[in-house]
Amino acid sequence: RAEERLEHLNSVLKAIRNVNQLIVVESDQDRLLRKSCDILLKSRGYDATWLGLLKDDETFATVVGSGSGENISRFCERVMGGEPPLCIKNALTQKTAPVVMEKSRMCEDCFFKNACAGKEVAIIQVEHAGRLLGVLAVLSARDVVIDEEEKGLLKEVAWDIAIGLHNTELEKGRLRAEEQIRRYNEELEELVHERMARIQELERQQVENEKLAAAGRMAARIAHEINNPLAGIKNSFLLIKDAISEDYPYYEYVGRIEKEIDRIARIVRQMFDLYRPDREESREFPVDEAIRDVVALLEASRREYKATLEVDTGDASALVVMPEALLRQILYNVLQNAIEASPPGGVVRIAVALAEDVLTLTISDQGSGIPEEVGHRIFEPFFTTKSGLTTGGLGLGLSVSKNIVESLGGSLDFESAAGQGTVFNITLPFNRM
CATH class of the missing domain: 3.30.450.40 (GAF domain)
Structure with missing residues (x-):
């Protein structure tokens, strides 16, 4: 027992x-x-x-x-x-x-x-x-x-x-404590990353603004120096133009000379536009009317490139208050860029939307797209991918447009893929009457 x-x-x-x-x-x-x-x-x-x-x-x-x-x-x-x-x-x-x-x-x-x-x-x-x-x-x-x-x-x-x-x-x-610390660390790292990215973006914008301002001042000075003799050349040419008869052996060069003078004048205007110390006053106007006017101004360019313009203004007939001339300039530059990027027979579409005091313009083309390796430079002054074209652009249109858009408190960006065209998105704040 x-x-x-x-x-x-x-x-x-x-x-x-x-x-x-x-x-x-x-x-x-x-x-x-x-x-x-x-x-x-x-x-x-x-x-x-x-x-x-x-x-x-x-x-x-x-x-x-x-x-x-x-x-x-x-x-x-x-x-x-x-x-x-x-x-x-x-x-x-x-x-x-x-x-x-x-x-x-x-x-x-x-x-x-x-x-x-x-x-x-x-x-x-x-x-x-x-x-x-x-x-x-x-x-x-x-x-x-x-x-x-x-x-x-x-x-x-x-x-x-x-x-x-x-x-x-x-x-x-x-x-649980380790998991919470890990989450806090991840959130902190994400916050630091966001702050650093924001700081880098602000620094980039500051550098771009300084670069744009310096380039604008230089361009305006050069344009001013060119404009005076150019005006003299054009006035002199107009005096002798009518004196040359159509049967003159070199009469065909008359039109070419006039065209080249006008081209130089356009370049000079672009250079002046790059430096605008004064902002235009806001005024009341219908957006769809401004768009139709810009489309009409680009009719000759559209025919030259054999492109088609399709416009969807939606409810853009409403009256808005904003700087009209600046809107026209932005639209002109971006539309001109889209037309020049289009292949013969290509379609350029303009879509407009008004919502919550924000004007949104979407301009798309059917061109070859913007190569990824140069996409970050597309808004730089004097940068262009159109060296093979005869329009003589200096690569100022998009740079000028972005500068104007951001000065108005809006944004201008793009989406593009090689061989699939490009879409430019413009947002601008406005006041309603």
Whole structure:
């Protein structure tokens, strides 16, 4: 009998040792509960073991068990469903533990009474630092008595499991804190990246503005110096033009000379436009009328490039208040650029929208597109991709337009893909009458 008792206590001590080893290595709460049940079942030879983890309202959040085949599974399901047996309810209210239930008065109406027949049940509170974490229950083998010594050992097992549960909570808290720190770091990095990008963009805009202002002042000075002799050349040419008869051998050069003089005059005007220290006053006008006027001015250019202009003014007949001449100049420059980029027979589309005091102009062409490698330079003064054309542009149209748009508080950008044309988007704030 003494040998049996010693073997019995050794098995309990073995269970304690195995649980001690488990709580050191296992950080997952569910696995800790399940493996603890398995250890008690195998090391001690109990018929069934059961662990329930409580929520703050003392309902069960997790229930696991080992042994007794399907009985323990049904037991766990009933407890999780909010139907714990009376012995479990009673053990939760006890201040001393463990509790060995007297089945004669506790099990008469219990759904688990047949599985418990002829066996003792010990129920131990699992608590840490005065906080009730859950309940451990063991069902002894038939005709095995759970004495005071075994109760003490079971209480130690419950205490070890409580430490393990507490450690898993600490681990979860640590992981949550690490995840929160990681998210904060990502948000901080994103914020720093956004701020740096904004600073870089502002620095780029400042450099561009300084470059544009310097180029504009230089262009205006050069244009002024060219304009005076050019006016003299043109006036002199007009005096001798009518004196040359059509049968003169070199009469064909008269038209060419006049055309080239006009081309130089256009270039000079572009150079003057690059530097505009004064802003035009706003006035009331219908947007669709301004668009039609610009389209009419570009009719000769449209015919030269054999392009088609399609205009969708929508509700642009509404009266707006903004600098009309500047709008016309922006539209003229961007439309001229789209026409020159179009292949013969290509379509240039102008779409207009008015919404929430913002005018949106969308101008698209069917040209070859803007190469990606030069896209970032497209608004630079004197940059052009049209060196093969005969219009003699200096690459100032888009630069001038962007400068005007941004001075009015709007934006000018583009979307383009090689071989798929280009779409310019212009947004401008305005006042309604």
